[in-house]
Amino acid sequence: MELTINVDETTRNGSLLFKAARTNDTRAMKKLLESTDVDPFIRGNLEETILHTALLNGNKDVMEVIVEMVPSLINEPMTSEMYKGETPLHIAILKQDISMVHYLLQHGADPIHARANGSCFVPGQYGQCYYGEYVLSFAACLGNEEIVTLLLKHGAPLQAQDSLGNTVLHVLVLQADKELACFMYDIVTSLVTNKQKHKVQSIENSNGYTPLQLAAAEGDTQMFNYLVQKQKRTYWTMGTISYCVYDLTHIDTWGDHKSVLDIITSSKKMQVRKLVDIRPVKELLHHKWKTFGLKYFMLWMISYIAYTSIFTAVCLYRPLKRMPDNQTDNFTVMIQKTLAESYQTKGDYIRLSGELFTILGAVVILASEVPYLARIGPRNFFGNASIGGPFPLLMVAFSFSIFIAVVFRILGMEEESIPLSVALIIGWCNTIYFARGFRMLGQFSIMIQKIIFGDLLQWCCLLFIAIIAFSSALYILFQTLNLKNYPYFRDFQMTLYTAVELMMGLIDFPIPYNNVTPSFIYIVYVLYMIFAYLLMLNLLIAMMDDTYWRVAQEREELWKVQIAATILLLEKRIPKFLRHRSGVPGITLGFNDDDKWYFGVQEIIPEEKGKIQAGGIHMVKSVGWEVIRSNLSKIANMKEYSESTPF
Numbered sequence: 001m002e003l004t005i006n007v008d009e010t011t012r013n014g015s016l017l018f019k020a021a022r023t024n025d026t027r028a029m030k031k032l033l034e035s036t037d038v039d040p041f042i043r044g045n046l047e048e049t050i051l052h053t054a055l056l057n058g059n060k061d062v063m064e065v066i067v068e069m070v071p072s073l074i075n076e077p078m079t080s081e082m083y084k085g086e087t088p089l090h091i092a093i094l095k096q097d098i099s100m101v102h103y104l105l106q107h108g109a110d111p112i113h114a115r116a117n118g119s120c121f122v123p124g125q126y127g128q129c130y131y132g133e134y135v136l137s138f139a140a141c142l143g144n145e146e147i148v149t150l151l152l153k154h155g156a157p158l159q160a161q162d163s164l165g166n167t168v169l170h171v172l173v174l175q176a177d178k179e180l181a182c183f184m185y186d187i188v189t190s191l192v193t194n195k196q197k198h199k200v201q202s203i204e205n206s207n208g209y210t211p212l213q214l215a216a217a218e219g220d221t222q223m224f225n226y227l228v229q230k231q232k233r234t235y236w237t238m239g240t241i242s243y244c245v246y247d248l249t250h251i252d253t254w255g256d257h258k259s260v261l262d263i264i265t266s267s268k269k270m271q272v273r274k275l276v277d278i279r280p281v282k283e284l285l286h287h288k289w290k291t292f293g294l295k296y297f298m299l300w301m302i303s304y305i306a307y308t309s310i311f312t313a314v315c316l317y318r319p320l321k322r323m324p325d326n327q328t329d330n331f332t333v334m335i336q337k338t339l340a341e342s343y344q345t346k347g348d349y350i351r352l353s354g355e356l357f358t359i360l361g362a363v364v365i366l367a368s369e370v371p372y373l374a375r376i377g378p379r380n381f382f383g384n385a386s387i388g389g390p391f392p393l394l395m396v397a398f399s400f401s402i403f404i405a406v407v408f409r410i411l412g413m414e415e416e417s418i419p420l421s422v423a424l425i426i427g428w429c430n431t432i433y434f435a436r437g438f439r440m441l442g443q444f445s446i447m448i449q450k451i452i453f454g455d456l457l458q459w460c461c462l463l464f465i466a467i468i469a470f471s472s473a474l475y476i477l478f479q480t481l482n483l484k485n486y487p488y489f490r491d492f493q494m495t496l497y498t499a500v501e502l503m504m505g506l507i508d509f510p511i512p513y514n515n516v517t518p519s520f521i522y523i524v525y526v527l528y529m530i531f532a533y534l535l536m537l538n539l540l541i542a543m544m545d546d547t548y549w550r551v552a553q554e555r556e557e558l559w560k561v562q563i564a565a566t567i568l569l570l571e572k573r574i575p576k577f578l579r580h581r582s583g584v585p586g587i588t589l590g591f592n593d594d595d596k597w598y599f600g601v602q603e604i605i606p607e608e609k610g611k612i613q614a615g616g617i618h619m620v621k622s623v624g625w626e627v628i629r630s631n632l633s634k635i636a637n638m639k640e641y642s643e644s645t646p647f
Helices: 002-023 026-034 050-056 060-069 071-075 088-094 098-106 135-142 145-153 168-173 178-190 194-201 211-217 221-231 260-266 270-277 281-316 346-376 391-411 414-437 439-478 492-503 519-553 555-573 625-642
Strands: 233-238 241-247 320-322 334-336 597-604
Touching: 002 026, 002 050, 002 060, 026 060, 050 060, 050 071, 050 088, 060 071, 060 098, 071 088, 088 098, 088 135, 098 145, 135 145, 135 168, 135 178, 145 178, 168 178, 168 211, 178 194, 178 221, 211 221, 211 260, 211 270, 221 241, 221 270, 260 270, 260 281, 260 555, 270 281, 270 555, 281 346, 281 414, 281 555, 281 597, 334 414, 346 391, 346 555, 391 414, 414 439, 414 555, 439 492, 439 519, 439 555, 492 519, 519 555
Parallel strands: none
Antiparallel strands: 233 241, 241 597, 320 334
C-alpha cells in the first residue's frame, strides 16, 4: 500500500511540474524542485523533460529556474522514437528565440554532439521535416543568421555529418526554399576560412555526393547553377565581355567516378537531364565532343560496321556441301561440312582468317562489355536509354552466340546455323546504337527502346492472354471435326500460330468454304478479330504514337544526354595515354593557392554590370596583369572550345 501511495504522489507531483513549466509558474517550479518527493527527471508522454516543455511553450522565466536548479537537464534529449535526440537547444532554435539559444549556450548546452534523429526529423514515412539532425543544420535551414553565427562561435562543426552522411551544406541543398537556402549557404561559408570552406564542400554523404553533386542528383537546376556560379572566377573583364573560368572539381569525370557528368547520364530523373544546358556543363561537353569524342566515336562506328560486315561474309560463305542423293529428302539439299573438310582450299583459309578475326572481336566485346554491365548495374540494362539501354547486354549475347557457333563447328553439329542467325540479327540491330552520334537519328534510338521495352512489352502481355484464350476456344471447336480438312487447326501449336497470323492480318480465315463448318466457329472468329485485330492493334498504334510525341518534344535534350553518355564511355575505354583532360590547371592561370583545374568560358554580361573602371580592364585581385598577359595565348586556345554553341 505504501508503494502505491508513493507512485501516486510522484505522478501527481510530476503533473504539477509539467503544469508549472507550461504556465511559466516560477514559484511553483522552485517549490517543487526543492521538494525531496519530486523527481526532476520525470518524463512526459513524448519522453520530454520539464525543460523541453518550458521551451516548447516559450516560457523563458521558468526555463531559467529549471536550468539553475537542475543544470543536468540542459543536454538531456527526448527519447521517444519520433523525437529521439531532440535537446532543449534544438527546441530553442526551432522557436528562433535568440535569447533562449544564447542563454542555453552560456550555461553549457552542447552545440557539437546534440543530434535529433527521431523518425520526425529524417526522410521517410513519418518524417515531417529534414533539418540535418545537428543544431547548426537546424538553424541554417530556418534561415536565422544570428543563431548560425552564435553556434559557430561556440564551436558547432561545419563538417558534422548526420545519419545520411549529410553536412549542413548538403541539407541546405535539399531545402525547398531555394532563395533562403542560397542565402544561408553564403552566410555559413562566409563565417569560416577558405580552407575550411573548401574542405566542407568536398565532404561526401552516404551516397558519395558532395553538395554540388547532390544538387545535380536531385535535378535542382537553381541550386546547381548557384553552386557553380559560386565557384566561378572572373579572369578578366572588358566592357560587357568577361572571361570566366569554372572550377571542374566534382563536375568533370577525371578521377571522379560520381562526377556531375556521370550523374547526368545515369539518372532517370527528367529534371537531371536539364543540367546539360547549364554552364559550364554545356561548354564542357561541347569541348569534349569536338576534341576527341566525335573522332573516336566515328572510328568506333566504322570499325564495328566493318567487323559486322566481315562476320556476315564469313556466315554467307560458311562451309557447306551437297547432300548425297540417297539421303536427300527433297527439302534439305545442303549439309554442313566436317571440320576436316572445312579448311582445304585457298578460299577456305581466307574465310578462316575472317572467322579468327570474328572470334577475336567477340572476345574483345565480351571483355569490354561485361565490366561495364557490372558497373552500371542490372536496373540500367533496360531502364536507361541514354547510356545505351539493352545494347551492352545484346553485345554480350552476340559474343556468346559466336562462341556457341564455334563449339558447334568443332563438333560438326548441323545446328550451327541457329547461333549464327541469332548473332547476325543482334549484330546488325546493334548498329542502331550508333545513331546517337547524329542529331537527326539520335532520337530514334531512344524511341525504339522505349517502344519495345515499354509499349510493346505491356501490349504483348495483354495480347498473349487474348491469343491463348481464343486459340484454346478454336482448337476445342475443331477437335471434333475432320482435321485433314482443317490443317491450320490440326493441333494446338498450329492453332496458336494461326491465331497470330489472323491477328496481324496476314491470312484470311483458313477454312474450306465448301465444307459445312459449325456456325459458332465463325462467331468466335469475329469476336477474336474485333478484340485482337481492331482493338488491340489500334491500342498499340495509339501507345506508340504517344511515346513518339513525348520523345520528340525532348529530342534535343535526350540527344545531348546520349552524347554525354557516349563521351564518358569513350573516356573510360580508350587507353590512358590517349585520354585528354579538359581545362587548364589553376596554377597556369595564376591561381597559386590551389591545384584545381578550370574551364574557360567567354560571357557577355549586362551593360550596367559591365562598366569598366579606369584603364579599361577590371580583374580579379589575385591575378596580376603580367600573369594575364603571359597566358593570353592559352586563353585564346581554350576559347575555341568554350563558345556557347550546340553539339
